Amino acid sequence: MTRPTGILVVGGYGVVGRRIAAHLAAEFPGRVLIAGRDEQRAAAVSVEIGQGTKPRVVDVNDPPTIERALDGVGTIISCVAQREMHLLQASIDHGLAYTDVAPRLAFWEGAEKLSHEARRSGARILLGAGLSPGISNMMARQLAEALGGIERIETAILLSVGDEYGPDSLNHVLEALTQQYAVLEDGKRREALPFSEGRRIPFPGQLGNRIAYLFPWSDVVYYPKTLGARTALGRLALDPPWSGRLASLLVRAGARRWLRRPGLFEGHRRFLDGLKRLYAGNDAFGLVVTAESEGRVLRMSLAGRHQADVTAAGAAELVRALATGEVGEAGVWLPEQVISHRRFFDAIGSLGWKPTVEEVLPVAKHGELQRTARADRDP
Secondary structure, eight states: OOOOOEEEEETTTSTTHHHHHHHHHHHSTTOEEEEESOHHHHHHHHHHHOTTOEEEEOOTTOHHHHHHHTTTEEEEEEOSOOSSSHHHHHHHHTTOEEEESSOOHHHHHTHHHHHHHHHHHTOEEEOOOBTTTBHHHHHHHHHHHHHTSOSEEEEEEEEETTSOOOHHHHHHHHHHTTOOEEEEETTEEEEEOTTOSOEEEEETGGGEEEEEEEOOOGGGSSHHHHTOOSEEEEEEEEESHHHHHHHHHHHHTTTHHHHTSTTHHHHHHHHHHHHHHHTTTOOEEEEEEEEEETTEEEEEEEEEEOHHHHHHHHHHHHHHHHHTTSSOSOEEEOHHHHSOHHHHHHHHHTTTOOOEEEEEEEEEETTEEEEOTTTTSOO
16 A cells, blocks of 8 residues: 655744745755645735645644645654644554654653554654754764763753744743753752753854753753763753843743733743844854763754754655655654654755864863863764
8 A cells, every 4th residue: 555645834934934834845846735724824824935835724722733734745844832642642553754843742651552553553753853843863873873872961952132033932932931840960869940050051153152951851851861971961052141141040030920910921022022023133052062981071053043944954854754755663752762863964964054063172160061172972
């Protein structure tokens, strides 16, 4: 029986989704479906992209529309927030390939059960195709191979208030402010607060050293399982720097309960929309993954402008691996388990996104790891 070949881009008219759809349409003409709740917006983006793309209606919170949208579809990428696992579960039930730019932590926590169901149906599920999880996982895979394993890994991301991002990305940061979560250090879990425990991180180029705070990036959740890490931490820095300091101050002042009050998110969005206009053009981003094993420390970095562009480039490559059968074994996977980091970085490198790797001395000085003369070389 021939597998269906359609590629469904859910949220394909959003900030990241339309970029992913454009990449995929160029490689898979006539196979890409721009999907979302608004058929007119989906149709407009289909015309804009061309290459035989077509619109399709789907609401990830409405199972009947999901069932209708899956006709002729073999691969799915979701670029929208999901309250429930309806789309993921439908993908598993139908034995499809699925990935997600920003999977909910609940998806990760249920991965073992989902993987059993996926192996039974033949579904291939790749959890994480964004900046983090996604590109950060591929960095982790490369560093693990260079070091021969990983004892400690830390992901730090710098995002700019003036950059282009969708409401789901904003909601993710705002919701994280209200939640306590667990971090893993030296094999032990402890409770932590987002935007706490700031540490100065050396971001590449003109970004320089920035204070990055603890943040629950999903990519670190499974590194103990996939890479054997005993310490796995995620951090977030904001630009302008005062915005990160403000978030940290709110958390330390005990504002989490206040931030959870109904109706406040809409007010926050209006405030941040105003900041976006004020800081328009301030759209730099940075991603730094630092790994340590047996006293050796490597740092891999990527920086540029418009994080949605690099996110889309990485996501499209992961979707390609699913759509072509490169990821062929059924189950639920993390990118570092089934994707070649060499091919991945060759692909996004051809689009101008080339990370650098440097070795740093594992000697703490004022809370930072010091660089050696081996900066910017492949390990």
